[in-house]
Amino acid sequence: MGEFVRVESDPDxxxxxxxxxxxxxxxxxxxxxxxxxxxxxxxxxADEAVRAVVVYGGERVFxxxxxxxxxxxxxxxxxxxxxxxxxxxxxxxARIPKPVVAAVTGYALGGGLELALAADFRVAGAGARLGVPxxxxxxxxxxxxxxxxxxxxxxxxxxxxxxxxxxxxxxEALEIGLVDRVVPDEEVYAAAVELVARYADGPxxxxxxAKEAVDRGLETDLDTGLEIERLHFSGLFATEDxxxxxxxxxxxxxxxxSFSGR
Numbered sequence: 186m187g188e189f190v191r192v193e194s195d196p197d198x199x200x201x202x203x204x205x206x207x208x209x210x211x212x213x214x215x216x217x218x219x220x221x222x223x224x225x226x227x228x229x230x231a232d233e234a235v236r237a238v239v240v241y242g243g244e245r246v247f248x249x250x251x252x253x254x255x256x257x258x259x260x261x262x263x264x265x266x267x268x269x270x271x272x273x274x275x276x277x278x279a280r281i282p283k284p285v286v287a288a289v290t291g292y293a294l295g296g297g298l299e300l301a302l303a304a305d306f307r308v309a310g311a312g313a314r315l316g317v318p319x320x321x322x323x324x325x326x327x328x329x330x331x332x333x334x335x336x337x338x339x340x341x342x343x344x345x346x347x348x349x350x351x352x353x354x355x356x357e358a359l360e361i362g363l364v365d366r367v368v369p370d371e372e373v374y375a376a377a378v379e380l381v382a383r384y385a386d387g388p389x390x391x392x393x394x395a396k397e398a399v400d401r402g403l404e405t406d407l408d409t410g411l412e413i414e415r416l417h418f419s420g421l422f423a424t425e426d427x428x429x430x431x432x433x434x435x436x437x438x439x440x441x442x443s444f445s446g447r
Contacts, residue, residue, distance in 0.1 A: 187221035192228055195378050200236040200385040210247035212242045213423055214296040215381045216267070218435075219274045222300070226277035236389055236446065237381035238281055240304055241288040241374055247313070248297025253322070268327040271296065275328050278399070282393035284384045286376035289313050294352070299326060302333040305396065307363070308377040309355045310370035315363060318350035336403060338362050363440040388426035389446035394418075 186192075189208040195201040204225050206212045214222075229235045242248055256267060270421060278285065278300065287293075289303035289309040298315050301307050309315070317330040325331060326347060335343035338361050346353065358364040368376045394417040402410030421427050425447045433442035 189219035202235040213252040215252035223274035236385040246291035247293040249292040250295035299328040309364040316352040321350040322359040388444040
C-alpha cells in the first residue's frame with residue numbers, strides 16, 4: 186500500500202483490481218507517485234488472482250499532469266533521469282498482461298493523459314478534459330504522448346493536439362478514438378469496471394497473448410507481427426484453457442467454456 190497509489194479489489198468483482206491514485210488535490214505526478222505506479226503495476230501483473238485492472242483517480246480528477254514545481258528548476262541531465270523513470274512506470278502499466286481500462290474523470294492532462302494512453306481502453310466522464318499541454322510550457326510530452334497518441338488517433342490529430350496544447354472535450358475525444366466510451370461523470374468508475382469485468386472469467390493466458398501480439402505487432406512490420414502471432418497461437422495449445430475451450434466447443438457448442446486461467 187503506497188502513500189499515493191493503492192491497489193484495491195472492486196467489491197463486486199474481486200478479480201478486478203483498482204489501481205487508485207490519491208494525491209490531493211489533482212493527483213499530480215511527482216517522483217513518489219511515479220515510483221508507486223511502477224510498484225502497483227508490478228503487483229497486479231504478478232497477482233494471478235487479478236484478471237483485469239481499472240486505473241482510477243477518483244470522482245473529481247484523473248491526473249491533471251506532472252508536478253511542474255518539482256521539475257521547473259531541474260537540469261537537462263536531471264530531466265533525462267526523471268523522464269526515464271516516468272516512461273518506465275507507464276510502460277509497466279502498458280505491459281500489464283491483463284485487460285486494463287483508465288476511468289477518466291475531470292482532467293487527464295500531460296502525464297495524466299499519457300497514463301491513460303498506457304491502458305487498453307479509456308472510459309471518460311462527460312465533463313472530462315484530455316490533452317497534452319506541454320507545448321505551453323515550452324517543452325513536449327515526455328512520457329509517451331508523442332508516441333502512443335499518434336498510434337491511437339493518427340499522426341495529424343496527434344500533432345494538432347501536441348502543437349496547440351488544447352484541451353479536448355469528452356465528446357470530441359470519443360469522436361477521434363481517444364476514448365472508447367463517454368458516460369455521465371458519476372458513472373465513470375462503474376462503466377470502467379463493467380467494461381473489463383467481462384474478461385475476468387476469460388482464458389487469462391490467451392488474453393495476455395492477444396494483448397502482447399497486438400501491442401508488439403503495432404511496433405514492427407507485418408511479417409514480424411505475423412510471426413509473433415503464430416508463435417503465441419501455437420504456444421497456447423500447451424494450456425489447460427485451450428483444451429477446455431475446444432472440448433467444450435465440440436461437446437456443448439460455442440461460448441459455454443469455463444476457463445481456469447492456466
